[in-house]
Amino acid sequence: MDRVGKLYKNIQRSGFLVLNFIVIFVSVFGQIPLGFGLAYLIYRKSVKGSGFFQAMVFLPMVISTIIIGILWSKMFSPIGVVPRIIQAITNNPNYSMTIMNSKQLAMIPIGFVLLWVYTGTYLIIFLANLQNIDPNIIEAAQIDGATDGQIFIKIIVPQLYGVIVLTSILAISGSLRSFDLLFTMTGGGPAYYTNLLAIYMYNYSFIHYNYGVGSAISTVMVILSIVLVILVRFVRRKVETMGA
Amino acid sequence: MSNVTLNTRKEQAIFNKLLIYILFIIFAILTLYPLIWLFYSSFKPILEIIRNALALPRDWIFSNYIQAIKIGKLNIYAVNSIIYTFVSTGLVIIFSMMASFAFAKIKNRATPFLYNSFLIGLLITIQAILIPLFISMTRIGLRDTRLGIIMIYVAINLPLAIFLGTEYVKAIPDSLIESAQIDGASYFRIFFSIIMPMCKPVMVTILIFTALACWNEFMLALVFTSSDSSRSLPVGIYSFSGPLATEYGMQFAALVIGMAPMIILYALFHRQITRGFAAGGAIKG
Amino acid sequence: MKKSLLWLLIMILVVSMIATFSLAGCKKEEVAGEEAVEEEAVEEEVAEEEAVEEEVAEEEVEVELGPEVEITMLNYLDITSPEAAVWDATVEAFNAKYPNITLTIENSFGDAYHQKLAALAGAGDLPDVMYLWPDGRSIEIYKNELTEDLYPFLGADKDKYTPSAVAPQYGGKLNELPITAGTACHVLYVNTKILDDLGLSMPATYEEFVAMVEPISAAGLYPILMPNKAAWVMQSCLFSALVGRICGQEWIDKVLTGETAFTDQEFVDSLALVADLYETGLLPPQSIQLEYGDGPNLFATGRSPFMIDGDWRVGALTPLLTEEEQADFELAVFPDIVGQKGVSGSTAGVASTGFGMKAGLTGDKADAAWKWISFFAGPEASELRFVEEGMIPNYIMDLSVYEDVQPLVVKRAAFYAEVSTNTSVLDAVITGDPIELINSGLQQLALGDITPEKLAADIEAAMELVR
Numbered sequence: 004m005d006r007v008g009k010l011y012k013n014i015q016r017s018g019f020l021v022l023n024f025i026v027i028f029v030s031v032f033g034q035i036p037l038g039f040g041l042a043y044l045i046y047r048k049s050v051k052g053s054g055f056f057q058a059m060v061f062l063p064m065v066i067s068t069i070i071i072g073i074l075w076s077k078m079f080s081p082i083g084v085v086p087r088i089i090q091a092i093t094n095n096p097n098y099s100m101t102i103m104n105s106k107q108l109a110m111i112p113i114g115f116v117l118l119w120v121y122t123g124t125y126l127i128i129f130l131a132n133l134q135n136i137d138p139n140i141i142e143a144a145q146i147d148g149a150t151d152g153q154i155f156i157k158i159i160v161p162q163l164y165g166v167i168v169l170t171s172i173l174a175i176s177g178s179l180r181s182f183d184l185l186f187t188m189t190g191g192g193p194a195y196y197t198n199l200l201a202i203y204m205y206n207y208s209f210i211h212y213n214y215g216v217g218s219a220i221s222t223v224m225v226i227l228s229i230v231l232v233i234l235v236r237f238v239r240r241k242v243e244t245m246g247a
Numbered sequence: 248m249s250n251v252t253l254n255t256r257k258e259q260a261i262f263n264k265l266l267i268y269i270l271f272i273i274f275a276i277l278t279l280y281p282l283i284w285l286f287y288s289s290f291k292p293i294l295e296i297i298r299n300a301l302a303l304p305r306d307w308i309f310s311n312y313i314q315a316i317k318i319g320k321l322n323i324y325a326v327n328s329i330i331y332t333f334v335s336t337g338l339v340i341i342f343s344m345m346a347s348f349a350f351a352k353i354k355n356r357a358t359p360f361l362y363n364s365f366l367i368g369l370l371i372t373i374q375a376i377l378i379p380l381f382i383s384m385t386r387i388g389l390r391d392t393r394l395g396i397i398m399i400y401v402a403i404n405l406p407l408a409i410f411l412g413t414e415y416v417k418a419i420p421d422s423l424i425e426s427a428q429i430d431g432a433s434y435f436r437i438f439f440s441i442i443m444p445m446c447k448p449v450m451v452t453i454l455i456f457t458a459l460a461c462w463n464e465f466m467l468a469l470v471f472t473s474s475d476s477s478r479s480l481p482v483g484i485y486s487f488s489g490p491l492a493t494e495y496g497m498q499f500a501a502l503v504i505g506m507a508p509m510i511i512l513y514a515l516f517h518r519q520i521t522r523g524f525a526a527g528g529a530i531k532g
Numbered sequence: 533m534k535k536s537l538l539w540l541l542i543m544i545l546v547v548s549m550i551a552t553f554s555l556a557g558c559k560k561e562e563v564a565g566e567e568a569v570e571e572e573a574v575e576e577e578v579a580e581e582e583a584v585e586e587e588v589a590e591e592e593v594e595v596e597l598g599p600e601v602e603i604t605m606l607n608y609l610d611i612t613s614p615e616a617a618v619w620d621a622t623v624e625a626f627n628a629k630y631p632n633i634t635l636t637i638e639n640s641f642g643d644a645y646h647q648k649l650a651a652l653a654g655a656g657d658l659p660d661v662m663y664l665w666p667d668g669r670s671i672e673i674y675k676n677e678l679t680e681d682l683y684p685f686l687g688a689d690k691d692k693y694t695p696s697a698v699a700p701q702y703g704g705k706l707n708e709l710p711i712t713a714g715t716a717c718h719v720l721y722v723n724t725k726i727l728d729d730l731g732l733s734m735p736a737t738y739e740e741f742v743a744m745v746e747p748i749s750a751a752g753l754y755p756i757l758m759p760n761k762a763a764w765v766m767q768s769c770l771f772s773a774l775v776g777r778i779c780g781q782e783w784i785d786k787v788l789t790g791e792t793a794f795t796d797q798e799f800v801d802s803l804a805l806v807a808d809l810y811e812t813g814l815l816p817p818q819s820i821q822l823e824y825g826d827g828p829n830l831f832a833t834g835r836s837p838f839m840i841d842g843d844w845r846v847g848a849l850t851p852l853l854t855e856e857e858q859a860d861f862e863l864a865v866f867p868d869i870v871g872q873k874g875v876s877g878s879t880a881g882v883a884s885t886g887f888g889m890k891a892g893l894t895g896d897k898a899d900a901a902w903k904w905i906s907f908f909a910g911p912e913a914s915e916l917r918f919v920e921e922g923m924i925p926n927y928i929m930d931l932s933v934y935e936d937v938q939p940l941v942v943k944r945a946a947f948y949a950e951v952s953t954n955t956s957v958l959d960a961v962i963t964g965d966p967i968e969l970i971n972s973g974l975q976q977l978a979l980g981d982i983t984p985e986k987l988a989a990d991i992e993a994a995m996e997l998v999r
Contacts, residue, residue, distance in 0.1 A: 049267045058517045059275040065509040067463035081818035087301050099818050131525030193820045194975040228370045297829040385655035473638040493825040493848050494612045
């Protein structure tokens with residue numbers, strides 16, 4: 004019990020949970036809507052060459068996360084590409100990127116990379132499901148004089164509740180487990196600004212050789228994701244009954 | 248935007264279209280630029296990378312690649328990675344389809360329990376099972392063997408495969424199976440001549456998910472392998488990015504070597520890959 | 533649907549119970565059980581072994597090739613580093629000398645190494661010989677008595693090594709045979725050419741150092757280069773030396789036992805100095821985002837007149853510089869600080885790393901393992917490391933006979949002679965939670981997220997629990 008108390012105190016002190024929820028938030032409310040939006044644009048044939056764009060957005064998914072982590076840590080490094088480009092754009096050669104030194108903003112580059120990697124997945128999933136929708140329904144609605152917005156909200160979204168739930172579950176479990184990317188990009192630093200539970204657990208198990216605490220953290224992670232998954236299922240049922 | 252007057256619907260439409268194109272082009276650039284940058288940087292000597300990260304190499308040197316392969320033994324590791332990916336993926340497809348058939352069509356009282364216990368596997372982190380797994384693998388004598396790695400890869404990839412497979416098999420009408428049973432077909436026959444052929448799309452999906460996961464897996468390979476004969480490519484690549492590493496040229500070359508096969512395959516088969524991936528997502532949760 | 537929800541709930545209960553027990557509770561039992569078994573085995577073997585050892589010690593004759601033996605080894609090496617060539621040469625020399633001994637080597641590095649060692653120790657499957665730290669990071673291995681005491685093997689040869697380097701380590705044993713006389717974790721590397729170009733000279737005091745920020749920054753350079761994206765760098769390469777300087781070694785010894793406290797003014801001052809380094813701009817804000825590997829590369833391209841790093845970085849710097857360029861580089865230490873209680877010009881250092889032997893090795897295997905361990909610390913391997921990297925051997929030998937060495941290597945050797953006082957490196961004497969807190973706390977301090985007083989109090993509170 005002592006151990007659990009200590010663990011709780013440490014977690015509280017360092018705000019790991021908040022950081023974890025930021026990652027979950029980015030995953031669920033960033034990747035999914037963005038993927039959905041892009042998929043919808045492709046579905047409504049708003050762009051030519053959609054095959055190419057689709058391939059581009061999905062491309063990062065086939066690359067190993069450790070490679071992505073190393074690559075982006077080089078990109079965001081003070082001597083890397085991103086600060087250079089900003090220097091060139093702002094015409095200020097002395098610009099130095101400091102958002103990663105800020106407690107509030109340190110997660111931004113990581114959120115960005117998460118979007119970069121995973122948006123493609125959701126784009127593909129949503130696109131496949133959109134293509135399963137009977138086009139006659141949309142035509143009928145258009146004949147009835149419905150606007151694009153109305154069609155989207157009243158017809159498309161309700162048809163995809165199931166997919167939204169599925170993708171949310173994938174996003175939540177995926178983001179709680181995101182370790183490789185964080186490990187290679189920031190290693191949890193600076194200070195503990197990007198220290199997620201998975202990294203915290205790794206540190207305890209392998210740097211301080213304290214498997215007890217490490218295992219306790221993994222248990223917390225498993226329970227947390229189960230709770231979140233149940234929550235998503237619950238919300239879905241509510242929404243479904245409301246819709247019906 | 249208020250100063251932009253949009254008189255007709257047509258102008259509005261063109262404007263929207265333009266915005267959408269810009270959005271997509273930004274996405275394409277964001278994806279491609281880092282990869283292109285990595286590619287040309289891998290031909291620069293180390294101090295040139297430090298002096299100017301953006302510039303193209305003045306003269307293209309290949310020694311980074313030669314050295315990376317020689318020092319990092321990436322050629323051996325690549326063979327291992329190929330073995331792991333092929334064998335594990337094949338086994339996962341066979342096992343998961345069998346399990347999916349059973350879970351979806353041959354139900355009994357234990358089915359929900361067994362099925363859910365596989366689904367829980369979706370939530371368990373690799374790090375959480377690392378130490379207990381390490382201890383048991385060592386005791387059995389499977390640590391640092393190819394067989395051991397393949398077994399673990401099969402085990403950790405089964406949950407998702409079973410989930411996808413079961414949801415897919417559920418959608419196959421019971422009447423098909425029933426009529427086959429009336430004709431006197433055994434479960435094995437039904438499985439091989441009805442279920443398997445009908446499940447091709449989801450099998451492609453499982454193939455893609457599993458092959459990607461096995462090819463890119465890092466953590467387990469790092470811990471469970473010691474000798475050159477069992478290490479995989481990501482482990483070899485990571486050895487260039489250790490905490491004291493300064494050889495960025497070689498490091499970049501190793502990264503390119505690590506991702507090139509997948510990108511080439513993707514360029515050749517991206518339609519099949521995205522379609523297969525989509526088939527997995529088309530299942531309603 | 534309802535039924536499946538029920539099932540899910542039951543599953544969750546079951547799994548969370550299984551998870552809690554199997555991961556947290558049972559695991560401990562398991563490990564404990566295993567240890568008990570191992571201990572028994574070890575005890576038996578120790579008895580046997582002592583008998584064998586005596587024989588071995590007596591009949592230890594050179595050139596005598598024993599039977600064919602294979603020993604497994606976990607080595608700490610970055611295969612991509614310049615040091616890798618030296619390592620290969622060393623192994624080659626060993627194989628030539630002892631063709632009957634087959635070395636099965638696994639190279640690992642950084643966190644991967646520690647993780648591997650932890651897992652191997654947990655599984656009770658340590659390699660025959662392994663690269664170890666005198667204290668700090670290898671302490672768990674020693675606490676569980678997983679290594680053999682090397683003193684019986686060393687015997688009378690002890691006189692051939694630097695006395696301070698073969699002093700008793702954890703538990704009064706020689707857990708590993710150090711390969712060098714010691715490691716200076718803090719070195720202030722100086723590029724004198726840049727200093728001359730800017731019309732500056734070496735600072736003698738901290739105030740002079742701070743006064744140099746403006747001219748150096750105006751030239752578009754980093755005043756001090758210390759890439760500390762990884763949290764240990766600040767603590768190991770600078771802060772430990774600062775504590776040694778401001779508080780003195782005596783204070784460090786006492787704080788471990790609780791006679792002095794981290795809340796003492798000296799320690800708070802040391803923390804405040806770190807904050808001040810960032811406030812004055814001596815350490816630019818980017819430094820906390822620079823990767824450790826960026827350091828030598830940036831320094832070699834002349835992006836800063838000063839770099840703070842460990843003495844081991846000479847190995848990475850030399851290949852980047854021509855011999856003429858190396859003439860412009862010097863090794864020094866942080867200037868004096870007003871009110872310091874420690875010795876002027878001191879650095880922080882640790883006893884060196886080296887190979888240790890798995891507990892319970894006997895007979896030919898132990899013999900072969902010792903042959904490797906003593907070879908690696910012995911004259912042949914030491915010579916290779918000195919000539920290529922400037923590592924000062926633990927083995928007492930005449931170094932003046934080597935002439936054809938790189939200028940920076942010579943300077944490294946001279947550095948040890950100049951800097952006589954070594955204070956403790958904090959992560960060598962403090963482990964677990966407190967050191968984690970110091971490491972991340974120093975980064976917080978750099979980012980202005982915590983006050984020195986608050987951090988000192990936190991460290992003291994964490995330390996109280998482990999004293």
